[in-house]
Amino acid sequence: MLTISTFSLILLKSVSRAMNTDYFKTQLVVTVAGLLAALVLSFIDYESIASFWYLIAGFSVFIMLYTMLFGISVQGSEGVNARAWISLAGRTFQTSELVKICFMLTYAKHISVLRVQNKINHPLHVVLLALHAAVPVLLCHVQGDDGAAIVFFFMFLCMSLGGGVQLRYFILLGALVAVSVPVLWKFVLSEYQIKRFTSVYNLDDPSIQLNEGYQQVQGRISIGSGQLTGKGLFNGPRVETNLVTFQHSDF
Template sequence: MENRFLKGLWGYLKRADIILWMLLAAISVYSLLLLRSVDTATGTSYFRTQLMATAIGLAGAVVVSMMDYAEIANYWVLISGACIILMIYTALFGDQVLGSGGVDARAWIRIAGRTFQTSELVKIAFMVTFAKHLDILKKQGRLEEPIQVILLACHAFIAVGLCMFQGDTGAGVVFFFMFLSMSLGAGVQLRYFAILFVLILIAFPILWEYVMPEYQKSRFTAVFNLEDPTVQMEGGYQQYQGRISIGSGKLRGQGLFQGTRVASNAVTFQQSDYIFSVAGEELGFIGCSLILLLLFLLMVKVLHVASMARDDLGRFMCFGFFGIIALQSVVNIGMCLALLPVMGVTLPFFSAGGSSAACLYLGFGLVQSVHMRRKESGGLRLRQKQPLRFVGKAKGKSKRLS
């Protein structure tokens, strides 16, 4: 039994992308160290929750990687339907979060006494369903037809619209960027993106005037007025405090578990949206640079897996995962540095949040599945060509054709 397990493990490791696994392991350990520091300073339990989510996520990643991603994608219609029902259920019956300035979101449901953000799971499902949609059009040679591009946009904007229905603007932005990265990777013509960009420019003033609530407007304006004492105490409070924490660490930081501002909880939501400020204060510029390097290497490796994929379907899935990591990294770090408005987007794999972490590991499992099947064709492993044989009628002996 033990030998069989060891052989299975060795066989898995030979097929898996070990460098990708090592990067994920380094990111996971780094995240747990930062959250352990927050727990030690504030008496919370984010570390334990993250550790449990990481263990579940890693197990899920291994299971998903052992499955053929193409077989999973065959159920894309069923997956899409289930996701729509889940998102609508969450918007109607999920836990409501109310905040100042008109914040009103229902993006979480309760499972076994714990909250779960359904959009995190739907992001991974979108990797599958949208990749399958693109793959079908690519095979049919219809990816350049205007009506098909419009249908692709409708596919994506269903997800974006459901996030807005929940009051979760940050998740909607992530879905939109996934749509862009996967569509660009699939070869959708640039003219369609130019048209989309023009439409956004036209719609933005209307949205600002008649649709966007006051708290979202204040987040945009705070970026440009962060030196105003009034803004520092209101709409720009988080960003102002986060920037101070990052700057206080200087080159090497105050030391892990030694952050005075971490202990005083000066930055609200430092365990999730502002985990980057914890790294900045306690580990300084070096610690922040390490986060950037690890995430950059992860994204580069994902694109490398995409380039080696056996088919377009696997390639598109990798582009989707890349879109999640790239957008969330840029937006989260940008808002921590007060370069972008606050959007409630977490730093992938680093921020506390069991549902976010566990679901990202599932996306990672899909990328590993693509890598492990890069030498297969049509779901079957390529084999060496065997010599042909025929049976001679006269003597009944087989002869080999070279």
């Protein structure tokens, strides 16, 4: 964790050269705060925390609904419209990040109870586990933050597998997902989301290069210009000129 955090800080220090906001300082503060919080929590029995699952679950639903109704809406090009942040001490805060921790606790408690009762692979309880995970997934989707919804879905898969849910249920889920893909593509995904899939295969199209494929094209050029060894830390000319949009974020 320290290695990953240090690496991210170095990258953000480089990226901050091209921006008015010093993301390095922001990340450094939250990294230290996160490590201190993890240290404090490590002295508390996780079973004691999980025993308050109903409060944790209620808080999670409340804060997600609050964000949905009163949060900050971020609108972008091509139809992006997500309301997944709240204002906190003059900064924006993505509430689903906190709910991820809450979900780990409530879902682990759910699995633990079923294991004690020897019901972890009873069909009804497997369905109830899926419904448990569906709550944050659907709330994130309604917020317009499908990226977070996907993270919750994979948390559900990994924790279920680690918790002892039999492989046959994963095979069944995979079959259901495969069957539902055409329906999702036709009726659930927004136009901008479909373009994110299709643009990757049409990056040589000039119209796509200037629109939905801009970030991908500029990223590809940046990687190519660095070749094998790169331009050198804090020396990247394309970083300094901020050619790749949102280069301080996931990209």
